[in-house]
Structures are given as structure tokens and as C-alpha cells.
Amino acid sequence: xxxxxxxxxxxxxxxxxxxxxxxxxxxxxxxxxxxxxxxxxxxxxxxxxxxxxxxxxxxxxxxxxxxxxxxxxxxxxxxxxx
Numbered sequence: 001x002x003x004x005x006x007x008x009x010x011x012x013x014x015x016x017x018x019x020x021x022x023x024x025x026x027x028x029x030x031x032x033x034x035x036x037x038x039x040x041x042x043x044x045x046x047x048x049x050x051x052x053x054x055x056x057x058x059x060x061x062x063x064x065x066x067x068x069x070x071x072x073x074x075x076x077x078x079x080x081x082x
Contacts (some may be wrong), residue, residue, distance in 0.1 A: 012036040013064060018039075019038075023068045027068045028069040029067065030044065030067070031045070031047050033053070033063040035063055036064060037059055042054040051065075
């Protein structure tokens with residue numbers, strides 16, 4: 001069941017991998033939202049901006065989010081203070 005829920009994200013990731021090379025020079029570090037069904041994508045400075053663009057253009061759709069030139073959208077760092 002878990003694998004079925006990940007299918008849209010995997011499709012979005014495949015679309016993103018195809019377009020990322022042409023986005024690198026002008027959009028490195030920007031966030032991209034990809035529709036897993038059509039491959040249509042939206043670019044912006046942060047997730048909120050991109051989510052608004054994507055949802056306005058394609059209401060009710062699910063999107064995969066990626067950061068151009070990086071393996072993840074966010075990095076979580078934890079430090080312990082003594």
C-alpha cells in the first residue's frame with residue numbers, strides 16, 4: 001500500500017530529473033513543483049510561492065516539490081547543547 005502512495009511522487013521525480021539540467025543555469029536553489037500526471041512545473045523562490053502558483057493553475061492536484069541543483073528541498077540539522 002505504501003508503494004502505491006509514493007507513485008505520484010516517483011512520477012514527479014522522473015519529470016523533474018528530465019527538466020532539471022535546463023533549469024540549473026538560471027534557477028539553481030529555486031523550488032519547483034511538478035504535477036506527476038502532466039509533468040507541468042512551476043518555479044519560485046520558496047515552497048509557499050510555488051504552491052500558490054501551482055494550486056492556482058491546477059486546483060485539486062498533488063505536486064512533488066524539488067530544489068534545483070540539490071538532492072532535497074530541506075536539510076534538517078540538529079545540535080545538542082550541554
